[in-house]
Amino acid sequence: MVAEETAASPPLEGKSPFELRLDQARGTSESAVKQALNTGDLGFIHSFTTGSTVDGPGVRVVAWTAGCQWRCLYCHNPDTWNMMNGMPITLGRAVEALSKYRHGLKLMSGGFTLSGGEPLMQDRFAIRLLRAAKQMGIHTCIETNGFLGERLSDDELEAVDLVMLGIKTWGNEKHRQLTGKDITPTLAFARRLADRKRPIWVRFVLVPGLTDDAEDLTQIANFAAGLGNVERVEVLPFHQMGRYKWNELGFSYALENAKSPDPELIDWAVRIFRAEGLKAY
Ligand code: SF4
Numbered sequence: 001m002v003a004e005e006t007a008a009s010p011p012l013e014g015k016s017p018f019e020l021r022l023d024q025a026r027g028t029s030e031s032a033v034k035q036a037l038n039t040g041d042l043g044f045i046h047s048f049t050t051g052s053t054v055d056g057p058g059v060r061v062v063a064w065t066a067g068c069q070w071r072c073l074y075c076h077n078p079d080t081w082n083m084m085n086g087m088p089i090t091l092g093r094a095v096e097a098l099s100k101y102r103h104g105l106k107l108m109s110g111g112f113t114l115s116g117g118e119p120l121m122q123d124r125f126a127i128r129l130l131r132a133a134k135q136m137g138i139h140t141c142i143e144t145n146g147f148l149g150e151r152l153s154d155d156e157l158e159a160v161d162l163v164m165l166g167i168k169t170w171g172n173e174k175h176r177q178l179t180g181k182d183i184t185p186t187l188a189f190a191r192r193l194a195d196r197k198r199p200i201w202v203r204f205v206l207v208p209g210l211t212d213d214a215e216d217l218t219q220i221a222n223f224a225a226g227l228g229n230v231e232r233v234e235v236l237p238f239h240q241m242g243r244y245k246w247n248e249l250g251f252s253y254a255l256e257n258a259k260s261p262d263p264e265l266i267d268w269a270v271r272i273f274r275a276e277g278l279k280a281y
Pocket residue numbers: 068069070071072074075076077078080116117118145179
């Protein structure tokens with residue numbers, strides 16, 4: 001996607017989230033980080049992607065935030081866990097960079113997606129950037145695990161046109177094994193979004209032998225269908241594009257030998273969601 005260039009500030013460098021990026025905030029003091037988190041004047045961004053067609057409706061600009069408190073066994077981007085791996089970017093610069101794409105995004109029925117990492121780790125920056133996008137007439141989306149959803153007020157939720165919510169498995173015990181955290185806050189956030197009639201796309205990562213339990217999928221499908229605001233479910237096949245990051249970072253990777261699901265398994269999972277009346281892909 002081509003940005004409308006201005007001499008004042010060049011567009012932020014577009015990078016794939018699959019690129020290993022470390023220590024980009026080196027030299028930023030602890031007090032500056034604290035202040036950034038309190039005010040949202042500064043954000044920590046792992047990378048930007050333009051022209052994405054898989055991170056929400058239409059063609060999108062995506063900002064991948066740094067910082068996540070979960071430790072999903074299948075995480076593709078463990079370098080986004082640490083906020084200090086993100087490049088510090090002022091809110092003003094992020095808004096200016098986004099503004100250069102606003103006409104193109106409207107033409108392509110797209111918008112802006114804030115993903116991560118977990119964008120609500122930087123909730124003040126996230127909401128201010130999303131509000132600015134909305135004010136420019138840009139469709140807004142966050143991709144989140146929902147754990148910190150209560151950080152956003154009801155009023156702030158109005159700045160988010162779509163929530164792409166990761167539901168990883170079912171039941172607190174399995175969820176803790178897979179992610180390190182309970183599922184309860186994620187489900188509470190989903191219910192709150194339903195009460196407020198804010199649309200959700202559910203994202204579910206399918207890993208053979210890890211997240212392919214029929215009972216768990218049925219429970220997730222049943223929960224999602226009962227909400228009434230889930231517009232679609234995306235079954236995302238696990239892949240190994242992030243394996244090298246685990247190895248480079250020296251983290252122990254439990255899925256070293258895990259395979260991607262074959263088309264039959266993906267189809268089987270999609271049918272479980274469709275059986276509950278959901279649009280699933
Ligand atoms: S919530 Fe997302 S970024 Fe965080 S560990 Fe899980 S997959 Fe990785």
